[in-house]
Amino acid sequence: MSENKTKCLIIGSGPAGYTAAIYTSRANLSPILYEGLQPGGQLTITTEVENFPGYPEGVTGPQLMEDLRRQAERFGADMRTGIVKSIDFSNRPYVVTIDDGSTVVADTIIVATGASAKYLGLPDEQKYNGLGVSACATCDGFFYRKKTVAVVGGGDTACEEALYLSNLAAKVYMIVRKDHLRASQVMQKRVFDKENIEVLFNTNTVGLFGEEFVEGAHLVENKGTENERLFDIAIDGFFLAIGHKPNTDIVRGHVNLDETGYIKLEGPTSATNIPGIFAAGDVADPRYRQAISAAGMGCRAALDVEKFLAEQE
Numbered sequence: 001m002s003e004n005k006t007k008c009l010i011i012g013s014g015p016a017g018y019t020a021a022i023y024t025s026r027a028n029l030s031p032i033l034y035e036g037l038q039p040g041g042q043l044t045i046t047t048e049v050e051n052f053p054g055y056p057e058g059v060t061g062p063q064l065m066e067d068l069r070r071q072a073e074r075f076g077a078d079m080r081t082g083i084v085k086s087i088d089f090s091n092r093p094y095v096v097t098i099d100d101g102s103t104v105v106a107d108t109i110i111v112a113t114g115a116s117a118k119y120l121g122l123p124d125e126q127k128y129n130g131l132g133v134s135a136c137a138t139c140d141g142f143f144y145r146k147k148t149v150a151v152v153g154g155g156d157t158a159c160e161e162a163l164y165l166s167n168l169a170a171k172v173y174m175i176v177r178k179d180h181l182r183a184s185q186v187m188q189k190r191v192f193d194k195e196n197i198e199v200l201f202n203t204n205t206v207g208l209f210g211e212e213f214v215e216g217a218h219l220v221e222n223k224g225t226e227n228e229r230l231f232d233i234a235i236d237g238f239f240l241a242i243g244h245k246p247n248t249d250i251v252r253g254h255v256n257l258d259e260t261g262y263i264k265l266e267g268p269t270s271a272t273n274i275p276g277i278f279a280a281g282d283v284a285d286p287r288y289r290q291a292i293s294a295a296g297m298g299c300r301a302a303l304d305v306e307k308f309l310a311e312q313e
Protein backbone atom coordinates (compact mmCIF):
# COMPACT_ATOMS: atom_id res chain seq x y z
CA MET A 1 0.00 0.00 0.00
CA SER A 2 1.50 3.32 -1.02
CA GLU A 3 2.16 6.02 1.56
CA ASN A 4 -0.71 8.52 1.78
CA LYS A 5 0.96 11.15 3.87
CA THR A 6 3.49 13.57 2.48
CA LYS A 7 5.35 16.76 3.28
CA CYS A 8 4.66 17.99 -0.24
CA LEU A 9 1.94 17.08 -2.71
CA ILE A 10 2.46 18.30 -6.27
CA ILE A 11 -0.58 18.54 -8.53
CA GLY A 12 0.29 18.50 -12.20
CA SER A 13 2.96 17.02 -14.43
CA GLY A 14 4.13 19.78 -16.76
CA PRO A 15 7.56 21.40 -16.54
CA ALA A 16 6.52 23.18 -13.30
CA GLY A 17 5.30 20.02 -11.55
CA TYR A 18 8.26 17.86 -12.57
CA THR A 19 10.80 20.54 -11.67
CA ALA A 20 9.14 20.97 -8.27
CA ALA A 21 9.38 17.18 -7.90
CA ILE A 22 13.11 17.19 -8.75
CA TYR A 23 13.85 19.88 -6.17
CA THR A 24 11.61 18.59 -3.36
CA SER A 25 12.81 15.01 -3.73
CA ARG A 26 16.45 16.13 -3.68
CA ALA A 27 15.56 18.03 -0.48
CA ASN A 28 14.33 14.76 1.07
CA LEU A 29 10.71 15.90 1.24
CA SER A 30 9.50 12.64 -0.41
CA PRO A 31 6.98 14.41 -2.65
CA ILE A 32 3.95 12.72 -4.16
CA LEU A 33 3.03 14.00 -7.62
CA TYR A 34 -0.36 13.43 -9.26
CA GLU A 35 -0.07 13.55 -13.02
CA GLY A 36 -3.63 14.63 -13.84
CA LEU A 37 -5.62 14.29 -17.05
CA GLN A 38 -2.72 14.90 -19.40
CA PRO A 39 0.48 13.33 -18.02
CA GLY A 40 3.39 15.47 -19.15
CA GLY A 41 1.12 18.46 -19.72
CA GLN A 42 0.71 20.63 -22.79
CA LEU A 43 4.20 19.91 -24.12
CA THR A 44 3.24 16.33 -24.86
CA ILE A 45 1.00 17.66 -27.64
CA THR A 46 3.54 20.00 -29.20
CA THR A 47 6.11 19.06 -31.80
CA GLU A 48 9.60 20.43 -31.68
CA VAL A 49 10.76 22.54 -28.72
CA GLU A 50 13.65 24.71 -29.88
CA ASN A 51 13.96 27.17 -27.03
CA PHE A 52 14.41 25.02 -23.91
CA PRO A 53 18.01 25.61 -22.78
CA GLY A 54 20.22 22.55 -22.85
CA TYR A 55 18.92 21.11 -26.11
CA PRO A 56 20.99 22.77 -28.86
CA GLU A 57 19.44 20.59 -31.54
CA GLY A 58 15.88 21.00 -30.18
CA VAL A 59 13.84 18.23 -28.59
CA THR A 60 10.32 16.92 -29.07
CA GLY A 61 7.79 17.93 -26.39
CA PRO A 62 7.12 14.32 -25.28
CA GLN A 63 10.87 13.57 -25.04
CA LEU A 64 11.49 16.69 -22.95
CA MET A 65 8.73 15.70 -20.55
CA GLU A 66 10.01 12.12 -20.35
CA ASP A 67 13.47 13.46 -19.48
CA LEU A 68 12.07 15.70 -16.73
CA ARG A 69 9.99 12.84 -15.34
CA ARG A 70 12.95 10.45 -15.25
CA GLN A 71 15.07 13.08 -13.55
CA ALA A 72 12.46 13.47 -10.78
CA GLU A 73 12.09 9.68 -10.42
CA ARG A 74 15.85 9.33 -10.03
CA PHE A 75 15.61 11.18 -6.71
CA GLY A 76 12.63 9.16 -5.51
CA ALA A 77 9.61 11.34 -6.33
CA ASP A 78 6.44 9.25 -6.07
CA MET A 79 4.67 9.74 -9.43
CA ARG A 80 1.06 8.70 -9.42
CA THR A 81 -1.59 8.39 -12.08
CA GLY A 82 -4.78 10.10 -11.01
CA ILE A 83 -6.68 13.32 -10.78
CA VAL A 84 -7.03 15.42 -7.65
CA LYS A 85 -10.75 16.02 -7.16
CA SER A 86 -10.79 18.27 -4.11
CA ILE A 87 -8.78 19.80 -1.30
CA ASP A 88 -10.17 20.29 2.20
CA PHE A 89 -8.89 23.77 2.98
CA SER A 90 -10.32 23.84 6.53
CA ASN A 91 -7.25 22.40 8.29
CA ARG A 92 -3.58 21.90 7.66
CA PRO A 93 -2.24 19.27 6.93
CA TYR A 94 -4.62 19.33 3.99
CA VAL A 95 -6.72 16.29 3.12
CA VAL A 96 -6.79 15.84 -0.63
CA THR A 97 -9.24 13.51 -2.39
CA ILE A 98 -8.16 11.65 -5.52
CA ASP A 99 -10.50 10.43 -8.29
CA ASP A 100 -10.13 6.78 -7.17
CA GLY A 101 -11.65 7.78 -3.82
CA SER A 102 -8.38 7.60 -1.87
CA THR A 103 -7.07 10.53 0.16
CA VAL A 104 -3.63 12.00 0.70
CA VAL A 105 -2.69 14.10 3.72
CA ALA A 106 -0.24 16.84 2.75
CA ASP A 107 1.65 19.41 4.82
CA THR A 108 2.11 21.56 1.73
CA ILE A 109 0.71 21.57 -1.81
CA ILE A 110 2.18 22.90 -5.03
CA VAL A 111 -0.57 23.59 -7.56
CA ALA A 112 0.93 23.15 -11.03
CA THR A 113 -2.21 22.30 -12.94
CA GLY A 114 -1.35 24.33 -16.04
CA ALA A 115 -3.82 25.70 -18.54
CA SER A 116 -6.21 24.30 -21.17
CA ALA A 117 -7.05 25.33 -24.72
CA LYS A 118 -9.76 27.96 -25.19
CA TYR A 119 -12.64 27.62 -27.62
CA LEU A 120 -14.52 30.42 -29.39
CA GLY A 121 -17.78 29.46 -27.70
CA LEU A 122 -19.71 28.66 -30.86
CA PRO A 123 -22.35 25.92 -30.52
CA ASP A 124 -20.88 24.36 -33.70
CA GLU A 125 -17.59 23.68 -31.90
CA GLN A 126 -19.48 21.30 -29.61
CA LYS A 127 -21.51 19.85 -32.44
CA TYR A 128 -18.44 18.92 -34.49
CA ASN A 129 -16.05 18.19 -31.60
CA GLY A 130 -14.03 15.21 -32.76
CA LEU A 131 -15.78 15.45 -36.13
CA GLY A 132 -13.44 18.03 -37.57
CA VAL A 133 -12.98 20.39 -34.62
CA SER A 134 -9.78 20.07 -32.61
CA ALA A 135 -7.54 22.15 -30.34
CA CYS A 136 -4.45 20.07 -31.03
CA ALA A 137 -2.89 19.90 -34.48
CA THR A 138 -0.17 17.50 -33.44
CA CYS A 139 -2.73 15.09 -31.99
CA ASP A 140 -5.16 15.17 -34.90
CA GLY A 141 -3.25 16.58 -37.88
CA PHE A 142 -2.54 13.09 -39.16
CA PHE A 143 -6.22 12.73 -40.14
CA TYR A 144 -6.02 15.69 -42.51
CA ARG A 145 -3.34 14.55 -44.93
CA LYS A 146 -3.88 16.16 -48.34
CA LYS A 147 -7.02 17.90 -47.04
CA THR A 148 -7.89 21.54 -46.35
CA VAL A 149 -7.90 22.87 -42.79
CA ALA A 150 -8.22 26.16 -40.93
CA VAL A 151 -6.40 27.34 -37.81
CA VAL A 152 -7.97 30.09 -35.72
CA GLY A 153 -5.63 32.55 -33.99
CA GLY A 154 -2.65 34.73 -34.74
CA GLY A 155 -0.23 33.91 -31.91
CA ASP A 156 2.81 31.64 -31.79
CA THR A 157 0.65 28.60 -31.13
CA ALA A 158 -1.52 29.28 -34.18
CA CYS A 159 1.57 29.73 -36.37
CA GLU A 160 3.13 26.57 -34.98
CA GLU A 161 -0.05 24.59 -35.62
CA ALA A 162 -0.47 26.05 -39.11
CA LEU A 163 3.13 25.20 -40.01
CA TYR A 164 2.76 21.68 -38.67
CA LEU A 165 -0.47 21.17 -40.60
CA SER A 166 1.00 22.69 -43.77
CA ASN A 167 3.35 19.71 -43.97
CA LEU A 168 0.40 17.31 -43.97
CA ALA A 169 -2.57 19.10 -45.46
CA ALA A 170 -2.90 20.39 -49.02
CA LYS A 171 -3.97 23.85 -47.83
CA VAL A 172 -4.12 25.68 -44.51
CA TYR A 173 -6.11 28.84 -43.80
CA MET A 174 -5.27 30.95 -40.77
CA ILE A 175 -8.30 32.87 -39.50
CA VAL A 176 -6.98 35.99 -37.74
CA ARG A 177 -9.34 38.53 -36.18
CA LYS A 178 -6.92 41.50 -36.40
CA ASP A 179 -4.98 42.93 -39.35
CA HIS A 180 -1.72 41.46 -38.06
CA LEU A 181 -0.30 38.39 -36.36
CA ARG A 182 0.61 38.56 -32.71
CA ALA A 183 3.24 35.82 -33.12
CA SER A 184 7.01 36.38 -32.91
CA GLN A 185 8.74 37.63 -36.07
CA VAL A 186 10.47 34.32 -36.69
CA MET A 187 7.18 32.42 -36.65
CA GLN A 188 5.46 35.03 -38.82
CA LYS A 189 8.20 34.73 -41.44
CA ARG A 190 7.90 30.94 -41.51
CA VAL A 191 4.14 31.25 -42.03
CA PHE A 192 4.42 33.86 -44.78
CA ASP A 193 7.11 31.78 -46.51
CA LYS A 194 4.82 28.75 -46.75
CA GLU A 195 3.04 28.59 -50.06
CA ASN A 196 0.11 26.51 -48.87
CA ILE A 197 -0.78 28.74 -45.88
CA GLU A 198 -3.24 31.56 -46.60
CA VAL A 199 -3.77 34.10 -43.82
CA LEU A 200 -7.26 35.63 -43.67
CA PHE A 201 -6.84 38.86 -41.71
CA ASN A 202 -9.70 40.82 -40.09
CA THR A 203 -11.77 37.65 -40.19
CA ASN A 204 -13.97 35.97 -37.59
CA THR A 205 -15.72 32.63 -37.58
CA VAL A 206 -19.50 32.72 -37.41
CA GLY A 207 -20.26 29.02 -37.66
CA LEU A 208 -19.37 25.67 -39.16
CA PHE A 209 -21.32 23.48 -41.54
CA GLY A 210 -21.25 19.91 -42.76
CA GLU A 211 -23.46 16.84 -42.97
CA GLU A 212 -21.74 14.75 -40.32
CA PHE A 213 -18.16 16.04 -40.32
CA VAL A 214 -17.00 19.63 -40.81
CA GLU A 215 -17.21 20.58 -44.48
CA GLY A 216 -16.74 24.32 -44.18
CA ALA A 217 -16.85 27.49 -42.12
CA HIS A 218 -19.00 30.60 -42.33
CA LEU A 219 -16.73 33.62 -41.93
CA VAL A 220 -17.14 37.37 -41.68
CA GLU A 221 -14.53 39.85 -42.84
CA ASN A 222 -14.28 43.43 -41.50
CA LYS A 223 -17.11 42.81 -39.08
CA GLY A 224 -19.10 45.90 -38.11
CA THR A 225 -17.64 48.10 -40.86
CA GLU A 226 -19.09 49.23 -44.18
CA ASN A 227 -16.80 46.65 -45.85
CA GLU A 228 -18.31 43.77 -43.90
CA ARG A 229 -18.42 40.64 -46.04
CA LEU A 230 -19.85 37.22 -45.23
CA PHE A 231 -18.27 34.28 -47.01
CA ASP A 232 -17.69 30.54 -46.68
CA ILE A 233 -14.57 28.43 -46.99
CA ALA A 234 -14.57 24.70 -47.65
CA ILE A 235 -12.50 22.91 -45.00
CA ASP A 236 -12.23 19.42 -43.52
CA GLY A 237 -10.72 20.44 -40.19
CA PHE A 238 -11.06 23.43 -37.86
CA PHE A 239 -8.26 23.91 -35.32
CA LEU A 240 -8.48 26.30 -32.37
CA ALA A 241 -5.27 28.04 -31.30
CA ILE A 242 -6.55 31.12 -29.48
CA GLY A 243 -4.81 30.72 -26.16
CA HIS A 244 -5.44 28.93 -22.92
CA LYS A 245 -7.30 29.28 -19.63
CA PRO A 246 -5.77 28.36 -16.27
CA ASN A 247 -6.95 25.14 -14.61
CA THR A 248 -8.08 26.42 -11.23
CA ASP A 249 -11.25 24.41 -10.51
CA ILE A 250 -9.85 22.64 -7.43
CA VAL A 251 -8.75 25.86 -5.73
CA ARG A 252 -11.47 28.29 -6.81
CA GLY A 253 -13.26 29.96 -3.90
CA HIS A 254 -10.27 29.49 -1.60
CA VAL A 255 -7.08 30.53 -3.34
CA ASN A 256 -7.07 34.14 -4.59
CA LEU A 257 -7.26 34.47 -8.37
CA ASP A 258 -6.60 37.56 -10.48
CA GLU A 259 -9.20 39.18 -12.72
CA THR A 260 -8.33 36.82 -15.60
CA GLY A 261 -8.59 33.70 -13.43
CA TYR A 262 -4.90 32.98 -12.83
CA ILE A 263 -3.69 32.16 -9.31
CA LYS A 264 -2.45 35.28 -7.59
CA LEU A 265 0.95 34.89 -5.94
CA GLU A 266 1.96 36.73 -2.79
CA GLY A 267 4.76 39.16 -3.56
CA PRO A 268 7.81 37.83 -5.38
CA THR A 269 7.24 34.24 -4.17
CA SER A 270 5.20 31.22 -5.17
CA ALA A 271 3.02 31.43 -2.05
CA THR A 272 -0.73 31.85 -2.40
CA ASN A 273 -2.97 33.53 0.18
CA ILE A 274 -3.34 30.16 1.95
CA PRO A 275 -0.44 29.03 4.17
CA GLY A 276 1.24 25.94 2.77
CA ILE A 277 -0.38 26.20 -0.66
CA PHE A 278 1.97 27.27 -3.43
CA ALA A 279 1.52 27.60 -7.18
CA ALA A 280 3.82 27.24 -10.17
CA GLY A 281 3.66 27.28 -13.95
CA ASP A 282 0.96 28.41 -16.36
CA VAL A 283 -1.81 28.26 -13.72
CA ALA A 284 -0.15 31.26 -12.06
CA ASP A 285 1.49 32.90 -15.06
CA PRO A 286 -0.62 34.96 -17.44
CA ARG A 287 2.47 36.66 -18.83
CA TYR A 288 5.34 34.38 -19.89
CA ARG A 289 3.78 30.90 -20.30
CA GLN A 290 6.94 29.22 -21.48
CA ALA A 291 8.18 25.74 -20.58
CA ILE A 292 11.37 27.18 -19.16
CA SER A 293 9.60 29.85 -17.11
CA ALA A 294 7.19 27.19 -15.79
CA ALA A 295 10.18 25.02 -14.82
CA GLY A 296 11.72 28.02 -13.05
CA MET A 297 8.49 28.57 -11.15
CA GLY A 298 8.50 24.90 -10.13
CA CYS A 299 11.97 25.35 -8.69
CA ARG A 300 10.90 28.46 -6.78
CA ALA A 301 7.83 26.73 -5.37
CA ALA A 302 9.95 23.80 -4.16
CA LEU A 303 12.38 26.16 -2.41
CA ASP A 304 9.46 28.06 -0.86
CA VAL A 305 7.99 24.77 0.41
CA GLU A 306 11.32 23.83 1.96
CA LYS A 307 11.58 27.18 3.72
CA PHE A 308 7.95 27.05 4.86
CA LEU A 309 8.38 23.58 6.39
CA ALA A 310 11.65 24.57 8.08
CA GLU A 311 9.92 27.58 9.64
CA GLN A 312 7.11 25.36 10.97
CA GLU A 313 9.52 23.05 12.80
Ligand code: NDP
Binds near residue numbers: 154157181241244288
Ligand atom coordinates in the same frame (compact mmCIF):
# COMPACT_ATOMS: atom_id res chain seq x y z
P1 NDP B 1 -1.65 34.16 -27.52
O1 NDP B 1 -2.48 34.67 -26.42
O2 NDP B 1 -0.28 34.70 -27.72
O3 NDP B 1 -2.41 34.36 -28.91
C1 NDP B 1 -3.76 34.05 -29.03
C2 NDP B 1 -4.21 34.41 -30.42
O4 NDP B 1 -5.58 34.02 -30.56
C3 NDP B 1 -4.13 35.90 -30.74
O5 NDP B 1 -3.83 36.08 -32.10
C4 NDP B 1 -5.56 36.37 -30.44
O6 NDP B 1 -5.95 37.47 -31.21
C5 NDP B 1 -6.36 35.16 -30.90
N1 NDP B 1 -7.65 35.09 -30.22
C6 NDP B 1 -7.91 35.06 -28.88
N2 NDP B 1 -9.22 34.96 -28.65
C7 NDP B 1 -9.82 34.94 -29.86
C8 NDP B 1 -11.16 34.87 -30.29
N3 NDP B 1 -12.16 34.79 -29.42
N4 NDP B 1 -11.40 34.87 -31.62
C9 NDP B 1 -10.40 34.94 -32.51
N5 NDP B 1 -9.11 35.01 -32.19
C10 NDP B 1 -8.82 35.02 -30.87
O7 NDP B 1 -1.66 32.58 -27.28
P2 NDP B 1 -0.66 31.46 -27.82
O8 NDP B 1 -1.25 30.21 -27.36
O9 NDP B 1 -0.40 31.61 -29.26
O10 NDP B 1 0.71 31.72 -27.06
C11 NDP B 1 0.76 31.76 -25.64
C12 NDP B 1 2.20 32.06 -25.20
O11 NDP B 1 3.04 30.96 -25.51
C13 NDP B 1 2.77 33.28 -25.91
O12 NDP B 1 3.57 33.97 -25.01
C14 NDP B 1 3.60 32.67 -27.01
O13 NDP B 1 4.66 33.48 -27.43
C15 NDP B 1 4.10 31.38 -26.36
N6 NDP B 1 4.40 30.33 -27.36
C16 NDP B 1 5.67 30.26 -27.85
C17 NDP B 1 5.99 29.33 -28.82
C18 NDP B 1 7.37 29.30 -29.34
O14 NDP B 1 8.18 30.12 -28.95
N7 NDP B 1 7.72 28.38 -30.22
C19 NDP B 1 5.01 28.36 -29.32
C20 NDP B 1 3.69 28.53 -28.76
C21 NDP B 1 3.42 29.49 -27.82
P3 NDP B 1 -5.48 38.97 -30.86
O15 NDP B 1 -4.05 39.08 -31.29
O16 NDP B 1 -6.43 39.74 -31.67
O17 NDP B 1 -5.68 39.13 -29.39
